[in-house]
Amino acid sequence: MEKRKFGRTGLETSILGFGGFHLLEIPLSEAKCLLNRYLDAGGNYIETAAGYGDGESERKIGQSVAHRRKEFVLATKTAERTKVKCLESLDRSLANLRTDYIDLFIMHAVGTMEELDTILGAEGALEGALQAKQEGKIKHIGISMHGQPHVLIRALKEYDFDAVMTTINYYDRFNFPEIEEELIPLALNKQTAIILMKPIGDGLLWKSVQPAFRYAFTQPASVIVAGINNREMLELDLEFAGKFVPMSEVEMERLYAEAPELGSYVCRQCGKCCCPEGIPLQEIFKYEGYFDRQMADGVITNAAEYSLKERLRFWFGNSKLAMDRYKALDIKADKCTKCGRCMPDCPYGIDIIRKLSIADYKLAAKDIY
Secondary structure, three states, rough: OOOOEOOOOOOOEEEEEEEEEEEEEOHHHHHHHHEEEEEEEEEEEEOOOOOOOOOOOHHHHHHHHHHHHHOOOOEEEEEEEEEEEEEHHHHHHHHOOOOOOEEEEEEEEOOOHHHHHHHHHOEEEEHHHHHHOOOOOEEEEEOOOOOOOOOHHHHHHHOOOOOOEEEEOHHHHHHHHHHHHHHHHHHHHHOOEEEEEOOOHHHOOOHHHHHHHHHHHHOOOEEEEOOOOOOHHHHHHHHHHHHHOOOOOHHHHHHEEEHOOOOOOOOOOOOOOOOOOOOHHHHHHHHHHHHHHOOOOOOOHHHHHHHHHHHHOOOOOHHHHHHHHHOOOOHHHOOOOOOOOOHHHHHOOOOOOHHHHHHHHOOOOOOOO
């Protein structure tokens, strides 16, 4: 399996990483089988979090592969924001994982500037992590969040984290374009390891697993972490990693145009449409992406698809940010005169007039659509 440099840490990681969240869904015996098969196949990055099942995922990993500790890079995460709680969380994780050191200790799901202030401030979690590093309990320090990356961008500008973990897939690239446009270039410039998570969009891209993984592996990330909970899934993921050939720009553009999950509703942020009334179409649809990942489109196809989207649309919790940004716009979607002059410009066949109405309903909290 291909190995990549893990930023400036001196480590190398396999392109496919094993995410530990979904170990909660299977018994220890099956977790042992999957984790050891992954290591046997050349994988060397295993990641979990203290909060996954209140330590259950960590305990399953510890009981499954602690005897092979030197064969893999081990990462765990803490949701604690203060020094004292961070150190307490780390000690529990070390015990759960049956190890005396963690290769990468991640500040988990840092979603607000206030949380970041606490982490970086006096007696914050970063102070705890730095103390643990001096004591040899951890080797490197990272930070993660979901969705809109404004907190991560600021975090990397204010502290030299060794790794940053973020969402990248061909669907959410259009909901959170700043990830690929701002965060990734910043991390590359600082030689910060990039950990890519959610390559199949929390399961949304289940119809397109192969192109989703190929797109993810093509990104300039050190490791692509996938949640794995059965043998068939593991073998497929290993096959995708083993046979990986990077996507060309032409292939990516074809994927953007033809992917069934994007369809004729999700704005590709191409900037080719314009409005004679000055409505900032691209900006509004970006905020709709923050709001619910552009998943509620007013069309119900079948119960399974509807249920999946309803489960995932607010997964990242960026709806308030979206509504605040929309409220600050001088011209909003309700100024649309339905003239239709924007419609022929969209290369993806999006009904822009209808989409503006839906976006305004969501972002302005209208009573009825």
